[in-house]
Amino acid sequence: MFHKEGYKIMAFAAIILIAINVLSYSLINTYWIKFSVLLVSIFLFLLIIQFFRNPKRRTQHNDAHIVAPVDGKVVAIEEVYEKEYFKDKRLQVSIFMSPLNVHVTRHPVSGTVIYSKYHPGKFLVAWHPKSSEENERTTVVVKNKLAGEVLYRQIAGALAKRIVNYAEEGSEVIQGSDSGFIKFGSRVDVLLPADTPLTVKLNQKMKGGLSVIAKIEED
Template identity: 50%
Template sequence: MKLHRESKGTITVATILFIIIGVVAIYFLKIWSLLIIMPLLLVYSLVFWFFRVPNRDILEHRENVIAPVDGKVVMIKEVEETEFLKEKAIQVSIFMSPLNVHICRYPVSGEVIYKKYHSGKYLVAWHEKSSTENERTTVAVQSMTNHKIVFRQIAGYVARRIVFYCNKGDQAKAGHEFGFIKFGSRMDVFLPLDTEIICKIGDITKGGLDVIARMKD
């Protein structure tokens, strides 16, 4: 199983803790140490599972908006996007549980025209205000259909590290990675009002594969 590059520090710390706790438990508890070691082994395995990188065949897209993450669609709503667009847009929000793949992918192809990191709170990721109050990043892409598309990584109550690798002027390719969020979080995509929304609330998405909307060319 291939692991994400962001896993190195977390897995190193988890391995050291697992060994220390396991050795101490065996020394003091003998056979009863299994009551501690087995649950720890499960948690340790989940850390590896969280950082997995699945093999996915990413296609070329022009009008299609691709699910940027694995997760569940929790919101489709007309809102005022005040940071970059400064106009009404359709917000599609996808919530990621700690068991989902947490690679963040470009939802559209085009050119990166804006990026910004915001420090903030750690409200639960499905809270509506988390989009504007939590630690987050905002990226905007001028799409191949000549639309400005904004998308936002949002830290949740558990997530405490957001990374994004894109820079202004980069070429965005729908479905390809631009960042990562560690442990339970959310991704918002802001689309033009005339966008055809294909997904619905409750849908389970696979990042880089599923089409969630289609823009007019």
């Protein structure tokens, strides 16, 4: 199954690649060149459609769990000063998506969206220290009855040229449901209270909507 954000791009790519092959078969007489053009076209199309795959995930809803919002690898676990919304120190878990990962963003907790803002910006590589502050990004905060306010930030990278964010302030969302899409990958940061007990470590592979990154201790 494919994400709706990819339909137009996939259709456009298919039209262009078909046109290229029609031209190659009418203008090129050498069979192996025509066959090579076909193989390259198939490879490129498969590469494009894999960016937009959208596998169904069955999230085990649990207010005491904060799940990974995206597929990818944990590239940073650090205490940072969050100056956009909380304006205090937070524990940041950063998940990097390679071009081969699923690029759907999912809600890490259930609750009410109390903050959602888009920031235009640069397209530095996702692991650049300033990418979380200078790149194109969206910041979303969901208030959960047990976990409190959980912030997650979609950050565009060198290849990603458009972030899609479905989270609207005042809306009720469900853990693991579709929150948005970063076209052609990048990074998502999750910011939690500094004393949050994490269940992940550096370089660990994540599955969006399934992998638990933190467990909140119930009183």
